[in-house]
Amino acid sequence: MGALSPWHIILVAIVALLLFGPNKLPELGRGFGKMFREFKDATNSNGGNSTAEELPAQSRKEINPEVASTATQDK
DSSP: OOOOOHHHHHHHHHHHHHHHOTTTHHHHHHHHHHHHHHHHHHHHTGGGOOOTTTSOOOOOOOSSHHHHHHHHHHO
16 A cells, blocks of 8 residues: 555545535534644643653552561561
């Protein structure tokens, strides 16, 4: 599969023009542009999520209380 040639792009534009009409195409273009811009902003800012390196280190809690009590007695 190769890259799109200019003829492919022209063919897609003609089909889109026939399907949606000249009045609807600018509105669709704005909608796609807004969608891509929001997606780019979300991926660049990581959606407000922090990475593991930014999170503070948490102490490990033992599940079995008997193991935890014997571990503290051995110290």
